[in-house]
Amino acid sequence: MVAINENYLKLKAGYLFPEIARRVNTFSQANPDAPIIRLGIGDVTEPLPQACRDAIIKATEKMGQRESFRGYGPEQGYGWLREKIATHDFQARGCDIDASEIFISDGSKCDTGNILDIFGNTNTIAVTDPVYPVYVDTNVMAGHTGAANEKGEYGGLVYLPITAANDFTATIPSQKVDLIYLCFPNNPTGAVATKEHLQAWVDYANSHGSIIFFDAAYEAFITDPTIPHSIYEIPGARTCAIEFRSFSKNAGFTGTRCALSVVPKTLEVKASTGEKIQLWSLWSRRQATKFNGVSYIIQRGAEAVYSPEGQEQTRGLVNFYMENASLIREKLSLAGFAVYGGENAPYVWLKTPNDLSSWEFFDKLLTTCHVVGTPGSGFGAAGEGYFRISAFNSRENVETALARIVKAFG
Amino acid sequence: MVAINENYLKLKAGYLFPEIARRVNTFSQANPDAPIIRLGIGDVTEPLPQACRDAIIKATEKMGQRESFRGYGPEQGYGWLREKIATHDFQARGCDIDASEIFISDGSKCDTGNILDIFGNTNTIAVTDPVYPVYVDTNVMAGHTGAANEKGEYGGLVYLPITAANDFTATIPSQKVDLIYLCFPNNPTGAVATKEHLQAWVDYANSHGSIIFFDAAYEAFITDPTIPHSIYEIPGARTCAIEFRSFSKNAGFTGTRCALSVVPKTLEVKASTGEKIQLWSLWSRRQATKFNGVSYIIQRGAEAVYSPEGQEQTRGLVNFYMENASLIREKLSLAGFAVYGGENAPYVWLKTPNDLSSWEFFDKLLTTCHVVGTPGSGFGAAGEGYFRISAFNSRENVETALARIVKAFG
Structure with missing residues (x-):
């Protein structure tokens, strides 16, 4: 059956x-x-910004000639887009992120769900409460939780309350957790995390061997210059954090679909044999096997975000x-x-x-x-x-x- | 850890x-x-066909006005595209498929991998040999197999050889299998299945409570009028088959990205409690939670495939x-x-x-x-x-x- x-x-x-x-x-x-x-x-x-529309139309016209037609692209995204993201969004802020560590996708919702594919089923998972529901539901679907109680809390998840009392930034847990979802600027509360707060999380993750899933979909909305836009602005993040970003909110791509994940090559986890495994290679394999890249036309539209x-x-x-x-x-x-x-x-x-x-x-x-x-x-x-x-x-x-x-x- | x-x-x-x-x-x-x-x-x-390019450009221009701008669309795809697919690709061939049973996606590779999300881990899985590697690799990644032997065969999978001797159409297995991957016209052998052959599979699946994953990505290339284009041309398929289709090969969308899966509402599986569960509702939930729909612009391009x-x-x-x-x-x-x-x-x-x-x-x-x-x-x-x-x-x-x-x- x-x-x-x-x-x-x-x-x-x-x-x-x-x-x-x-x-x-x-x-x-x-x-x-x-x-x-x-x-x-x-x-x-x-x-949708004029620059993006112009680029999409130009790319569409190019699809009309055999010489400039594009079929299957690299599953991880085109190099010209990954380079621009690495330069503008990361290196310009002092983040040591290479274009090869950037994976173009069709959405952060997809990425934050799909990333679980490369992890096992025995991890202790921490989410804030309140939280973007996709983090929780995808863990439920993957069998990482028990049943829900009457308040809607699932057994086995570690909920970190974020309230006015802690400025809507979760208190670092006393217990050990393996995978930690952080979203700053926060959906839904609109809160942000200081460098010190993120440093405390990075230190916790590095000392406990945990991985942080850092959802930075709203980073473009930060107005306070002291607030980090990327987890990789924090020393030590390259050995404990995966970041998710999107063109949905800054460039109005919610209906156009383009996003990205960042998996540093320095991020390693020990397999049960003791062998160190690079998460980058697992994620590359996952994307090459279960994904076929974002539309060429749309990637050209996203690239235009980086034009003047x-x-x-x-x-x-x-x-x-x-x-x-x-x-x-x-x-x-x-x-x-x-x-x-x-x-x-x-x-x-x-x-x-x-x-x-x-x-x-x-x-x-x-x-x-x-x-x-x-x-x-x-x-x-x-x-x-x-x-x-x-x-x-x-x-x-x-x-x-x-x-x-x-x-x-x- | x-x-x-x-x-x-x-x-x-x-x-x-x-x-x-x-x-x-x-x-x-x-x-x-x-x-x-x-x-x-x-x-x-x-x-890329002129009609598709024209539609993509028109849709992109519409994204430039607030009144016709589109943000998040339905995760399952826009109704106007699903309706056209249901009418042209299914109902016109006598297949009883409703638009609501069609899920627009960004690729058949994604769909054939992601569909495993809604199934459990105890199914016996049959693939042909040779086979499109994604079917096998996604089952390995999901933990549905043992290790590979020196020939590259994974333990636990049921391999159905397709050779010149059986016209490259697999012999119906004598043992019981739960999930069966069929691809016709076949990638890689180019073979097709007659109505009788598909009827034998549908009868097998209905009598054993199995599910057929029918990959019809190449149906547009069928020239023989006696060969079915869809599994739903076969009586009984609505209770045992999921079909995958793509715009990649007929309309040159390999770099443009649009495809679809069909999950009939009549497809039910018993949970361990004995309760009958509609696979359509599980797949809807999966797509709504882990996917955000295909780009509006690209869906308009796919819609144009159905214009004269x-x-x-x-x-x-x-x-x-x-x-x-x-x-x-x-x-x-x-x-x-x-x-x-x-x-x-x-x-x-x-x-x-x-x-x-x-x-x-x-x-x-x-x-x-x-x-x-x-x-x-x-x-x-x-x-x-x-x-x-x-x-x-x-x-x-x-x-x-x-x-x-x-x-x-x-």
Whole structure:
């Protein structure tokens, strides 16, 4: 008899964002005239930068001539894109990262899930709480957890609460953990980590033989010059950290799809035989066997992010969303909400009023203000009573949404 | 201590195609003037169809206006693409497949690897020998096999030899197997399966509770009107088969990346509790959690395959490659080779002369004719002594390569 992966049966309800979509659809079918504004899912709304579009169109035209047609590319991505990323995003910040350590992919969601393929099943895994649900769900699916309890916490995972009390940066655990997921600037809380905080994690990982999965998808939104953009700005990270980055948020690629992972060649783990194994070679093999690279056309679009025009246009996009974030912080504070984040990240994290649960506040915001946000409890048990507002929308929509919220709650 | 996935250490040498690339690079570095012609990796060479390019450019321009900008799309693909596929590729052939059963992806290599995520670890797995290496390697990586023997066969897998004696279509096994990989038109042998042969597999699978993974990446190359293009042309397939398809070969998307899997909602497997589980819901969950959909721009390009112009242009491409295949068959036969395939598939499968091993013939062909092919043994132990020649190249290159081969071997 065929055996299915029964770990899937442990997964709680729907993945957060499909559940939000379901509730919004139900409401809008019942209220077809309600002018809904979406500040929920962290999806960008502004046009793809001109430089990227021009590059995509040029590459598409090149696909029309035999001489410049491109078939299968390198599974790890084209050298010209990996070189630009290494130079601009890492070496320019003093990070000792080589182009060959960069793997181009079609998304950080894919990468943070797929990376588990190269690890075994006996690792102790630490996640923050709240957390980006994909880290947890992919571990559940891989059989690295027990069942969920009534709060949605899975047995076997080590949850590191991030709360206002610790500035939404997890306390280094006293117990030993093997794989640690860190996301800074943080989704969902918008918090950032100082050099000292990251150094403490790197020191912990190196002394315990742990690996850090560092999700830097939002690094472009950092405004404070003292905050690191990459884990590799921290001495010692090359022997304990894998980093994930994306063009989704800085260059508006959520629907265009391009991202990258960084696996330093110095990252080694002992096999049970005692042999040292380079994670880079396992990840290379994984990608060559289960992936066929990102569309040539799209990689050319991503490359254009590093042109002078692309740099200016992406900076413009980031600044635009950060002005939204600033407005959200200001108006929600005025309306009496306790707000966090939004200064180095496109997310504002708020405490729900009147002890409403996260989903109660979601429904109230939807039905009274026609505004969609994301319930904090969808990110973990410790997110209960919190709520995420995203800065990804037009200025007009953000202002309208804020005016409705201030009117309803202020 | 961090545990790695030690199953990776069982993998033999490099994946086939990187190994070919390595040998070709070594040769061409030593012989920079040698005019190498590549008939090895099954990569298309002719321009992307005009209809697809036009659609990609139009979609890219739309990404430049806020109103028509697209961010995250449905992880399973846009409805307009899924509908067209369901109508043209399935319903038009009498297959009862609904658009909601189609999942758009970035490649069949990815899909055939990722599908294992939703299955357990106790299944008996059958592959043909020779076989597309990804089926085997992804099972090794998932821990579904033992170690490899000296012939490269992995313990625990059931190998079904395909040889001239059985027309390169595997004999239905006498033992019980749970998951069965079938690829028709076949990569690497170019063989096809009749309705009767597929019916025998479907009957076997339904009576044993097995699942067939049917890889139809080359269906567009079928010229014989009696040969099925889809497993769903066979009564009973909706309760036992998953199909994989790709735009790589018919529309030249190897570097553009778009493919699809079909998981009928009627496909159910019993969990250990006895509960019936719909594989469609597991695969939906898998894709929603570990994948973010194919680029909007690229999906528009794939959609254009179904326009009248796109249909005509892709038919033109397929016919062009099949004329190459015809030439290859003809000239190699004249040169005294025993040849198979190439009539309903873009691959010709030949017996090496003088009892040369597959890699010996590879090296000889490279060094004497400067032609790259694919060693049959790279596809499995029973492929030893065979060799694959691909029809994917320009007419001029194919003719030049054949002239050299006829001169050297004829």
